[in-house]
Amino acid sequence: xxxxxxxxxxxxxxxxxxxxxxxxSSRSVSELVDGIRAGDRAALARAIxxxxxxxxxxxxxxxxxxxxxxxxxxxxxxxxxLTGTPGVGKSTFIEAL
Numbered sequence: 001x002x003x004x005x006x007x008x009x010x011x012x013x014x015x016x017x018x019x020x021x022x023x024x025s026s027r028s029v030s031e032l033v034d035g036i037r038a039g040d041r042a043a044l045a046r047a048i049x050x051x052x053x054x055x056x057x058x059x060x061x062x063x064x065x066x067x068x069x070x071x072x073x074x075x076x077x078x079x080x081x082l083t084g085t086p087g088v089g090k091s092t093f094i095e096a097l
Contacts (some may be wrong), residue, residue: 032047082094
């Protein structure tokens, strides 16, 4: 039984030391946009979660986020979409490019 008590204390201590994250709704849209511009993958993940959320308070923030992200300058790039059934050679075609 004593080992269980030590484990509980260790778990509590580890949880106490863990970095605390603010809830999604407390992050400002400008913080997310700045993080995306800086290449912060965590900010991008939070932004995707915000855009996919169905909560009414998140919908307004998502609209604001998308409108600001559309204005972020991007390098000119060509995007190609490939579709097809499994085994037709999509990956082989991409490797040949």
